[in-house]
Amino acid sequence: MITIFYDGKCGLCAKEINYYKKTAPPGIFDWQDITVSPHDLEKEGISLADGLRELHARDDQGKIHVGVDTFILIWQQLAGWKILAWIVALPFIKQIVRFAYKVFANWRFKRLPHCQLADKV
Numbered sequence: 001m002i003t004i005f006y007d008g009k010c011g012l013c014a015k016e017i018n019y020y021k022k023t024a025p026p027g028i029f030d031w032q033d034i035t036v037s038p039h040d041l042e043k044e045g046i047s048l049a050d051g052l053r054e055l056h057a058r059d060d061q062g063k064i065h066v067g068v069d070t071f072i073l074i075w076q077q078l079a080g081w082k083i084l085a086w087i088v089a090l091p092f093i094k095q096i097v098r099f100a101y102k103v104f105a106n107w108r109f110k111r112l113p114h115c116q117l118a119d120k121v
Contacts, residue, residue, distance in 0.1 A: 002030070002073060004074065005032050005055070006033060007034060008033030013055075020078065024077060029077070068088065
């Protein structure tokens, strides 16, 4: 089972995760809204602030994935998304997408009040 740790208070994040929930085959993902229950995330040694800043996952081997690597992990499991996962995983493309995601993730984190509260803890 792949555990996805996501920010359920972020409208964009929740909308995207809800889409994945609807399209994912059953029994592959365990979706954990860290704004409701941050304990599993913290058990992985990841702070709530870091979890809110970037999407995180634990794969079925126990490896932690962060940001773009989490999206690739999700897309690899979804019909119709595997080609995107393959393209984004290409080294040069991955570097560009990773940079763009970090810029967006930091921008989003700075504008959401619940993220700012978590950052001060």
